[in-house]
Amino acid sequence: MSLTSGRRRQIILGSSAALVSAPLAAAQRALTPSQMLGPFYPVTPPLHKDNDLTLVDGRSTRAAGQIADLSGRVLDIDGRPLAGLRVEIWQCDANGRYRHPRDRGGLDEDPNFQGFGHTITDADGRYRFRTIRPVPYPGRTPHIHAAVFQGGDRSFVTQIYVAGEPLNDRDGLFMRVPEALRPLLLADFVPVDDPVAELAAEFDFVLSPVLAGLFAAHTA
Numbered sequence: 001m002s003l004t005s006g007r008r009r010q011i012i013l014g015s016s017a018a019l020v021s022a023p024l025a026a027a028q029r030a031l032t033p034s035q036m037l038g039p040f041y042p043v044t045p046p047l048h049k050d051n052d053l054t055l056v057d058g059r060s061t062r063a064a065g066q067i068a069d070l071s072g073r074v075l076d077i078d079g080r081p082l083a084g085l086r087v088e089i090w091q092c093d094a095n096g097r098y099r100h101p102r103d104r105g106g107l108d109e110d111p112n113f114q115g116f117g118h119t120i121t122d123a124d125g126r127y128r129f130r131t132i133r134p135v136p137y138p139g140r141t142p143h144i145h146a147a148v149f150q151g152g153d154r155s156f157v158t159q160i161y162v163a164g165e166p167l168n169d170r171d172g173l174f175m176r177v178p179e180a181l182r183p184l185l186l187a188d189f190v191p192v193d194d195p196v197a198e199l200a201a202e203f204d205f206v207l208s209p210v211l212a213g214l215f216a217a218h219t220a
Contacts, residue, residue, distance in 0.1 A: 081125025
């Protein structure tokens with residue numbers, strides 16, 4: 001069990017400080033904190049819509065950076081899996097550049113990095129992506145944007161941060177999260193014995209009863 005997953009079973013908290021639903025001492029599970037969408041959500045998602053961001057159609061070379069598998073589950077507050085939900089991630093490439101017209105940082109774009117991917121949770125609520133360990137760029141600590149939604153409505157958005165990353169303590173958006181909730185946005189990127197991926201990380205999304213009930217109604 002990862003540190004993040006274990007912490008989720010110790011406390012019940014809302015998606016922000018204003019939504020704390022029980023004292024820490026008496027709580028059992030935590031909701032994943034939400035965060036802002038950010039300016040670089042794809043204007044037009046790429047045609048190669050899949051869950052491997054490290055390979056681009058028509059190119060044989062994988063993306064630069066440390067290849068990493070990111071996986072986990074989408075759950076309700078009682079630990080029940082939520083199947084059939086669309087999970088998206090998007091992030092900058094190993095150069096710190098987003099595939100987005102508003103990213104004008106002057107950095108070269110990695111043509112082998114897809115930048116955006118999506119998948120559908122299985123019967124156990126599981127999802128999986130192949131991507132790269134996120135890297136910093138001016139003003140931000142390494143992070144991966146993530147969204148979980150049903151149909152055309154983006155119902156939940158957050159950001160996944162790297163556990164143990166020193167830049168986290170200087171990142172304005174991460175530090176804006178109440179201290180007790182910050183571990184819920186962290187994922188450990190650990191070395192793995194894999195022919196492609198150097199690292200693997202797990203991150204569970206725990207959704208509020210309102211969102212979980214909405215998703216269940218759509219997928220029943």
